[in-house]
Amino acid sequence: MAEKRNPVNSDSCGAPGSDGADSGLTPSQQDMLERCLHALTHANNDSHTLAALLLITRLCPANQLDSATLKRVFEAVGLSLPARLLVTAMQGGTSSGLPPEELVTLGTALLAALSTDPDMAAHPQLLSTIPLLLGLLADGPGWTPQMKAQGWPKTDQEGQSSSVQNENGVSLDKEDTEPQTAPDMSNLEQSKSTPGEPGEHQGSEESLNSKEGVKTGATKPRTPTTCLDKALAVDCYQILSTVCATDRGPEQLLSRGAVPALCRAIDHKQTLSQEKALPLLGHLLSSHVRPIAWSKHPTELVSLLSAISTEFCHASGQDQLDMCTQLPHFLPPPGGAPESKDLKSIVSQLWGALRPMVQAKVTSAQLGPILVLSACLLDLFGWELVGTPKFCCLLVNRACVEVRMGLEELPGTDLTPVQQHVLTACYRIMEAAMEQACSQGFVEDPSQLRTTTTGLSLQQSRQVLGVLEEAFSAVIYYLQLVDKSHHGDPFIFATFRSLCAWLAEETSCLKDEVIALLPFLINYAKEHLEGESPGKGLLNWMSEMSVNDTSQGGTWTGEDALRYLLPALCHLSAEEGPRQVLLTLDTPALLVGFLERGWGALKGRGGVCGTRDPSMETACSALLNFAVTEADRVRKDPCFVSLQCLLTDALPVLLHKPRLLVLAANFCTLGLMIGRLKPAPKGRALTAGPGPAQVSTAWVEWWEEVAELWRLGLQALAGCVQVQPWLAAVAREGGWLGDTLALLSSCSALPDPHTKGALEEALVAVARQCPLCREEISTFMVESKGVLHSMTQLHGALTHCPTT
Structure with a gap:
């Protein structure tokens, strides 16, 4: 509806039947309201319905109806009537007896009143009228001679309008608004009260009868115009705004063409476009649909941003400061900005207007929006377009000063939402500055130190790092005071x-x-x-x-x-002091839990990953620091047992995923560093003793079943060493070679000839592939008087292999 009226005395309205002292209505007025609601509920035709509505709005303006009463009105009227009024007007229907502008005025007034309830604002029938409302706001009234000359409304081959469309192709299908015929208003005059009675057509702009849309007798046609009536535009924007405020409102508006329509309304300077369309579009673009809106309508939004930027550059004083608050809503999201020279030019233009504002002497309240806009522009193109190195340093310095002033207040001082918003923007400026300053490096000649963006000298970089240190000191101080x-x-x-x-x-x-x-x-x-x-x-x-x-x-x-x-x-974790504190906080277990979650999610997707996850790799690096420096903790902490199980499970899968080979390398290295600290496994199949080797106690019960598998395993090891020579070194470094040679040197016989043959085959393969292994075997051969000395094939391998 039109502009709201202050609820005073009898103009305020409570729930029907409530105490008159609470509702602002006298008992007789409440009784009249109940009678009107009864008449509305039992209306026999559209004329009676409209008459009852007029009586209700005379008693109580629509925006002041309580939710229960509004729902009773909705149940009686529904959204079909206003939708039919809109469609009939847009299709040029004349059966109603009223001109199109009267039908649209009445239809939007009804929708505006009903939309004040959030449930009704989300109703599918009301949502189906959004394309019509957007078309009105963007292109003006469709019933003017100018629009009809352009073929409005669009028709199919039979000459019947199959849908109501605007220039953008957004349509309202017939099934959304059946039936298509508007009500006959010719007998409405008989339903109206005489002037001065409760049903008289008068009152504020807020009520349903405020639009001159319901008149007795014939009405004079309005002068054809492409401009929308202001009161009608107010109703349209109220409907769209209430829809946008619902949970799924932004998606509903976006899917129905709100962005191009509102951009067009602003570009064509349609009625109330600056006052209503621009804020509505800003609200829509600052919601969660912002990335989708920019991906679907980059051309329209870049054009709109260009116009706003030009206006910003020509503004001055308080107007320019006010625009600093609004401009971020119309910028594309970082990372989702379209690749456009026009956009880059716009950002450069905005920086040109911002520089004098950053350099000026302004209050903290005035500086806040300037810093927020600066942070948003930095998010888009970094330091490339900001300005000279001197200006970049000034911008960082002002952001750091704001952080110190905001966070170093006495304990107990709560930051307002506005202060928090400004400080968050300052953080982004500080982060961007830190990346630049820390990437400078050090050279012997400071004059040669330049970057491709800011061009900071070594001295300037050090100055930036200095003010950043002071600001982050304030950040640490503030976080120390944060309650859980x-x-x-x-x-x-x-x-x-x-x-x-x-x-x-x-x-x-x-x-x-x-x-x-x-x-x-x-x-x-x-x-x-x-x-x-x-x-x-x-x-x-x-x-x-x-x-x-x-x-x-x-x-x-x-x-x-x-x-x-x-x-x-x-x-x-690489430094002694911090590492000891991290150990007391059980940080390794936290990191292992993070890896378990990450691997669980990855395994749930079948190992499919579009991009690497650097966070898992970084977690491995931190755990590796603990594994290298804290051997006792690794041996005792249960979380490292869980980690080994994870690595054992994940590594075979990761080795076959090319995009995850870096993670596989991290897992492999981490597993080896943990494994080296574990005690040697016990329970070998054979044990040495005086006389022949014996099957160990752990294996003796199952030896008949596993003996052949054990020998096949040794033969497989020999074959693998021949194909992968590096395995020979692993066998030596892991202790297998030394343990096996010690066994064969101390025993006089093995359980059976097949076991001796399998062991000798594996030793021959190792000797041929690894010089250090040959040297160790030769040493044992010289001193051995056991089975090892009788292995002739092994003697031959040592003799014919080249010495090192």
Whole structure:
């Protein structure tokens, strides 16, 4: 409906039958409202229905009807009547006795009133009218002579309109609005009250009868125009806005062509397009459908952004500051920006207007939107278009100062949502600066130090790192004060993520402060991984922000917090002090749990993976640091037993997945480093003793069944060594060769000739492929008086193989 009226005295409305003192209606007015509702429910035709509606809206404006009353109105009227009014008007029907503009006015007024209830705003019948409303707003009224000359409405071969279409091809099929005929309004005059009575056609613009759309007798046709009536436009935008506010509203509008239609309305400067269409489009594009909208309609959105950018560059003072707040809504999502020279030119133009604003003396409240817009532009094209190195340093410095001012407040000071939004933008500027400054490297001649983007000198890089260190000191201070009950807050996650990005690059600064913060960092990541946090707010925030983990399809999985922390853990686990703290926090078990989840998800997809998951590889690197430096912990900690089981299960699969060979290499190395610390396995098949070798106690019961398999295994080993010579070194380094030679040197005989032949075949293969193995066998041969000395084929292999 049109602009809202303040609910005062008798104009406010409560639930029917409620106390008049509470509802604002006298008993007689409430009785009249009930009678009108009864008449509406039992109306015999559309004329009676409309008359009852007029009486109800005279008593109580539509936007002030309570939900229960509104639902009673909906049940009586339904959405079929307003939909028929719209379709009949757009198709040029005249059977109703009213001109098209009157039908559209009345239909949109009814829809606007009914849409104030969220359930009705999501009703399929109301949603089916969205293409018609968008067509009205984008192209003006379709009943004007100009539109009819262009063939409006579109018709099929029989001359009957098969659907109502706008220029964009968005249509409303017949089955969505059956029946197509609008009600006959000719006898409506008889249903109306005389002036001054409750049913009189008067009142504010908010009520259903505010549009001059219901008049007695014949009405004069309006002057043909391509501009939409303002009150009618208000109703259309109210319907679209209430739909957009529902849970699935953005998807419903997007799928029905809202983006190109609203862009066209703004481009053609249609009625209320700046006041209503632009904010509605901004709300739509700032929702979770933003990436889809940009992928479907890049041309229209780039054109719109160009117009807004031009206006921003020509604005000044407070107008320009206000536009800083709105512009981010119309930028493409990072990573999803279309490859367009026009877009790059627009961003360059925006930076040109932003530079004087960043350099100006402004208050903190004024600087906030400037920094937010700067962060959004950095997300798109990095530092390439920002400006001179001096300006880049200034931008980073202003962001760092804002972070320090915001986070170093006294404990107990809560940050407002606006402050949190600004600080989150500052984090993004700091992260981008850190990447640039840390990538400078060091050269003997500082004058030669330049990058392809910012061109920072070595001195400037050091200055940037200095202000970043001060800012992250404030971040650490703030996180130390965070209560566990706030771990699900989006701003805490943004702060945590920013610190992790810094720790991934820089762990030498603020070492003591970082070590002191490790309990918070580990516990925060563990809570999210195990599902103890996050709140709904964080889930919604993650679904809309560009920080989503792309390896997991862009959705929050609970692993994201640990994923951001992993690079820092890789560095910290390599240093003695931080590593000991990490061990007390049971960090290896956390990392093993992460790998188990990752491998479980990968195995569930059959090992199919579109891209590598660097996080699993980084987790392996951190665990490798523990395996190399903490042998006792590896031997005793049960999590490393679980890890070995995982590696044993995963490695055979990964070796056959070309895209996962890096992960396979990590798994293999990690498994070998853990395996070297394990005690030698017991329970060998044969044991030495005085006289002949004996079958060991563990095997003796089953020897008749497994003896042949054991010998075949030795023959297979010989064959594998011939094909893969490196296995000979593994047999030696793993202890098999030494144990076997010791057995054969100390026993006078083996259980049977076949066993001796299998062992000799394996030893011959090893001797031929590995010089170190030959040397070790020769040593035993010289000193042996047992079975080993009688192996003639082995003697021959040692004699005929070249010496080293």
